[in-house]
């Protein structure tokens with residue numbers, strides 16, 4: 001049995017946001033420009049609503065401007081594209097985030113492709129994905145960036161470690177694998193078709209759950225002493241009729257096996273928002289003359 005440490009993402013994110021707020025103060029004094037983050041919400045996805053509420057509040061607390069655009073679920077693709085182009089051209093907007101998922105009648109890739117890569121604070125544009133892949137300066141997706149900050153804070157150097165990422169999405173699994181590679185990890189991306197997933201996971205010094213399936217990764221799949229980062233945020237029914245949030249990792253089973261683990265909530269989620277603020281400041285620095 002090992003003593004499993006809790007990786008407190010909520011506390012780490014609070015500290016990060018305080019450092020960003022200080023930098024924003026300094027940036028505004030130097031440039032007379034307030035970094036602005038525009039969020040586009042189409043329709044009313046419940047998970048996105050939670051996120052937008054927290055994000056707007058934290059953007060303002062960090063001293064930046066939050067610009068929210070809410071479109072009806074019935075909005076056409078042309079309307080969404082026209083709004084993105086308007087935001088691209090607006091000098092008060094340094095970061096643009098279009099909440100995903102979009103309604104099914106809208107081509108999400110076409111919308112992402114229309115965002116100016118310099119304002120793409122989600123890092124979802126193919127130009128930013130490509131720049132990350134070839135090792136150029138890029139705006140990096142917020143959740144993967146948050147995971148790396150937590151890992152480096154807890155482990156120091158990641159060089160030479162075996163990292164297994166369970167999940168191959170464009171927004172988490174693939175960019176996180178790129179970032180782990182950049183830290184000199186040996187990286188495996190596992191997914192629903194991986195043969196003997198438990199055995200692959202047991203190789204991991206760093207195990208990342210990013211599949212979006214509640215508590216799929218079991219305690220017996222974890223190498224003793226491994227560092228476990230749980231990206232999943234799944235709302236599940238409780239026996240008493242309410243709901244609760246659980247991750248992709250069976251948290252109780254991981255106790256006494258993992259060396260350290262992020263909780264859900266209070267782990268990766270708060271880091272995602274802090275990194276969004278970080279990316280917005282980075283984008284503003286690059287766009288404003290004398291900002292860097």
Ligand SMILES: Nc1nc(=O)c2c([nH]1)NC[C@@H]1CN(c3ccc(C(=O)N[C@@H](CCC(=O)O)C(=O)O)cc3)C=[N+]21
Nearest residue numbers: 047048050051098099100101122265266267269270272
């Ligand atoms: N273009 C785009 N970019 C995104 O980054 C994006 C998106 N679309 N669509 C929706 C998802 C979801 N997401 C969350 C971020 C933080 C928490 C978060 O801070 N969660 C808290 C708990 C929240 C609660 O209590 O419900 C935590 O984990 O501690 C949750 C969810 C970002 N998303």
